[in-house]
Amino acid sequence: MTDMSVNKRAAILSFILLIGGLLLWEAAIPGQKAVGELTEYERLTGGGAQKAGVPPPSQVLEKAWEQLSDPFYDAGPNDKGIGIQIGYSIYRVLAGYFLAALIAIPLGFLIGMSPVAYKALNPFIQVLRPISPLAWMPLALFIIQDSETSAIFVIFICSIWPMLINTAFGVAGVRKDWVNVARTHELGALRTAFMVILPAAAPTIVTGMRISIGIAWLVIVAAEMLVGGTGIGYYVWNEWNNLDLTSVIFSILMIGVVGMALDAMFGVLQRFVVYSE
Amino acid sequence: MTTPFLSVERLSQRYPDGEGGQTTIFENASFGIERGEFVVILGHSGCGKSTIMNILAGLAEASEGVVIMDGKEVSGPSLDRGVVFQNYSLLPWLSALKNVTFAVAARYPDWSKDQVLSHSKKHLEMVGLSADVFHRKPSQLSGGMRQRVSIARAFSISPKLLLLDEPFGALDALTRGTIQDELLKVWAGTNQTVFMITHDIDEAILLADRILLMTNGPFARVAESVEITIPRPRNRIEIVEHPNYYAIRNHLVQFLGKHSKELAGPTDAVENRPETVRIDKTAPAARSPKKLAV
Known part of the structure; x- marks a missing residue:
């Protein structure tokens, strides 16, 4: 036992915790009594229902086996496979997220490079940032007049801030010595940005991107509960209305798994851009 | 007097002192450096050595005065002036080789990839690095190796003036010794003009053709220019046997220990040019330090 690696021991412990937890859960659910065992009184009060x-x-x-063995079936607006629902959610998250990145990263660069831009934009950022993304929803629905686009807008607005702030912070914090290396080698503004500042700030920027994708995935579930139609958030709410708790629990787990996968993708990206001094 | 290759003319640097007034770091400093010369500047902390270095590099601007190199006024950084900083002059996300190739590619934009690569490798080998470390990141190299890469990069772009800002300051004494040897070896094969800051008197004597001595700040100035009358090639072991070595060393120690303080403070001179000091025990006519006006 003692010469087992830490990873192996941790895996065994995780497995034991999983099995133990499931058994506890299974044991904690009281079984439904068969009709034959009911007393006269219980039968009269509807205990057999x-x-x-x-x-x-x-x-x-x-349920998971059943759903995952056919994740992409489509039997009408209220009965779609879990894969289709998750697909819709991921599409909305990525659309809003990449629009946000498209604006946040260049703008963050500008703010990080220019103290004037930083000071000028900072009050706006500070006011807009703490607004719950769902608070934008009514306004978005009114202006955009389309629930699908409104959901994407909500993702956009919630994922823009961590990326914007981290990019600005990372760019502003680039070591002056490295900028001087660029200057003494006569690198132009564009080459300095791509050869020195971007790689130097990349770990901070990717950290911001990772925080953003996490928030976006949290928010999409709530947003889809509001806008309805499709998506994993809508699915959870729909199954709740159906009182199908098995599906609710299954979809909660799926939300966790997809969130973990999205985070892991950025974890890989982070390892790729990180450097040590 | 002909104009030297690099001419520093009445350079002053002042900073606001935080109380509405100004602190003068140095004032009306003038000196020249000839092409191919190795000049070392010695002085206590706070005398503005690094400021002078940054002005020469074009990274800082002087309050007054100009620097003229090769007939042109220095303004802004340029590939004509290579800099080796004490720390952090390598980009940590690039390998040792890429840290050199990016500089070579910037210097010679019309070279092919192969040309850039072989030129960079040649210079890394020149400073004693073997091919197995070329692809390591700076964080995977020892302090000495990192500084070798910096030196290789600086020589690879053959700047008109090479500026070394305490390049060995962060290294241990033994490593410093070997890299000084590498630097001398690389430099000997070129006609490179070098301007270097150091705190180490022995290092200065080993490397320099001429040592500029600065008085203490504020109102620091370059007070003396001491010629190192020890023939090249020099090496660390033999140089101490030379009759001039301790005479020069004593002079420098005396200056830094005593005169740098006594001579400190503002002068009335419109231009503070260093006095040339030549100490040569091997020439019988000049037994004592002889001062020549420039």
Whole structure:
């Protein structure tokens, strides 16, 4: 046991925790009594009817198997496969997110390079940043008149701030010695930006991007509950209306898994741009 | 007097002192450097050595005065003036080789990739780096190796003037010794003009043709220009045997220990040119330090 690697021991512990947790959950759900075991009184008070309870993990796993074995079926507006729903959500998140990156990174660069721009824009950023993205929703719906685009706008507005602030911070904090290296080698403004400032600020910028994608994924679920139609957020809400708690729990887990995957992608990007001095 | 290759003319630097007045770091400093000369500047902290270096590099601007190099006034940084900083002059996200190739490509924009590569490799080999470290990042290199890369980069672009800002200041004594040797070896093969800052008297004597001595700041000035009358090629072990070595060394120690303080303070002179000091025990006629006006 003692010569086992830390990773191996951690994996074993995780597995034990998972199994233990599932067993506890399974045991904690009271089973439905069969009709034959009911007393006269219970039968009269409707005790024999199906009770909506939290489903045990075995049912959730069954549901997961069923859904994941055919994730892309489409049987009408209220019955689509989980893959299609997640696909819609990811599409909205990425659309809003990349629009935000397209604006936040160049603007952050400008703010980081110019103390005047920083001071001029800072009050706006400070006021707009703490606004809950969902607070924009009514205004977005009114102006845009399209729920789909409004959801993308909400993602855009929530993911722009961490990227903007981190880019500005990273660019402003580039070591002066490195800028001097660029200057003494007569690199032009564009080459200095791409050869020195961008790589120097990249770890901070990617950290901002990673925070943004996390927030965007949190927000899309809430936004889709509001706008409805498609998406994983709508799916959760729809299954809640159906009182299908098995599907609710399954989709909650799927939200977690997709969020983890999005974060891991940026983790890889981060490892790629990081450098040590 | 003919104009030297690099001429510093009545350079002054003043900063606001925070109380509405001004602090003068140095005033009306004038000196020249000839083509191919290795000049070292010595002085206490705060006398403005680094400021002079930054002005020569074009990274800072003097309050008054001009620097003329090769007939043209220095303004802004340029590839004609290569700089080796004490620290952080390598870009940490690039390999040792790429840190050199980007400079070579900037210097010779019409060279082919292969030309840039072989030129860069040649210079890295010249400073004693082997091919297996070319692809390492600076963080994977020792302090000595990093500074070798910096030196290789500086020589690879053959600037008209090479500025070394305490290049060995952060290194341990043994590493410093070997890199000084590498620097001398590389420099000997070129006609490179070098201007260097150091705190180390022995390093200055080993490397320099001439040492400029600065008085303490504020109102610092370049007070003396000491010729190093020890023939080249020099090496660290043999140089101490030379009869002039300790005579020059004593003079420098005396200056830095005593005269730099005594001579400090403002002068009335419109131009503070250093006095040339030549100490040569091997010439029987000049037993004592002889001062010549420039």
